[in-house]
Amino acid sequence: MRRKIVAGNWKMNTTYNEAMDLVAELKSSLTEEVVGETGVIITPPSVFLSDVVNELVDNPFIAVAAQNCHEQDNGAYTGEISAPMLASLDLDAVIIGHSERRQYFGETNASCKVKIGQALNNELAAIYCIGETLEERKSGNYMDVILSQCAEGLEGFSEEDMDNIILAYEPVWAIGTGETASPEQAQEVHAGIRAWLVERFGGEAAQDISVLYGGSCKPGNAAELFAQPDIDGGLIGGASLSAADFTAIVKARTEA
Numbered sequence: 001m002r003r004k005i006v007a008g009n010w011k012m013n014t015t016y017n018e019a020m021d022l023v024a025e026l027k028s029s030l031t032e033e034v035v036g037e038t039g040v041i042i043t044p045p046s047v048f049l050s051d052v053v054n055e056l057v058d059n060p061f062i063a064v065a066a067q068n069c070h071e072q073d074n075g076a077y078t079g080e081i082s083a084p085m086l087a088s089l090d091l092d093a094v095i096i097g098h099s100e101r102r103q104y105f106g107e108t109n110a111s112c113k114v115k116i117g118q119a120l121n122n123e124l125a126a127i128y129c130i131g132e133t134l135e136e137r138k139s140g141n142y143m144d145v146i147l148s149q150c151a152e153g154l155e156g157f158s159e160e161d162m163d164n165i166i167l168a169y170e171p172v173w174a175i176g177t178g179e180t181a182s183p184e185q186a187q188e189v190h191a192g193i194r195a196w197l198v199e200r201f202g203g204e205a206a207q208d209i210s211v212l213y214g215g216s217c218k219p220g221n222a223a224e225l226f227a228q229p230d231i232d233g234g235l236i237g238g239a240s241l242s243a244a245d246f247t248a249i250v251k252a253r254t255e256a
């Protein structure tokens, strides 16, 4: 069954104390009633992951993910973090191909494919991000761009693999800009992705794959986005740094 999911991407934010305070606040605000059937994931900076996992070890409502992993298991890649390292911390998932990584660190659909493989081989779910730039949106061929990201990043993965892959449609022009895709714009793309998934993996499998929306999703617009039939949840950046806002978004997902 397709899961409702809300994932918070903390990016390169918070000091150690701020991170642990935020976890403490989330632990008390994300109650059973708020979370319901929603899968909640937080992705703190990698240096804090171990302590965050320990803090949440008895908490059934909040899963923990990393923001990236390397293509290799280990080796001479100074500063990088591998999927086996993340798995050894008992993490649940890893974000792959966030647009900031594509933009600033040269990630491509091909490198994302390798990273998704690394995640799955290490029993981590992969949250694979796709989405068009403003130029691509304006040019009108955004759907081709998004479906190429799907086809190339997911090349070679099976229907079973898709049990552990979550897609996140994040229009680059809406990330951190305060400009959100309208529910209709987001739904149009999500429906296109869903149709592609049906063609690629078959109807039954495609119906089980969660596709999240990300891009300036806030408490004020979450409910109308989550009311769209093909939007299964959200990948939340800025608003995930506030326990109150993130909790309100989770609540909106649970209630939609």
Ligand code: PEP
Pocket: 009, 170, 174, 175, 176, 177, 178, 214, 215, 216, 217, 235, 236, 237, 238, 239
């Ligand atoms: C993100 O970085 O994944 C994101 C959606 O950011 P924001 O919510 O701040 O636009």
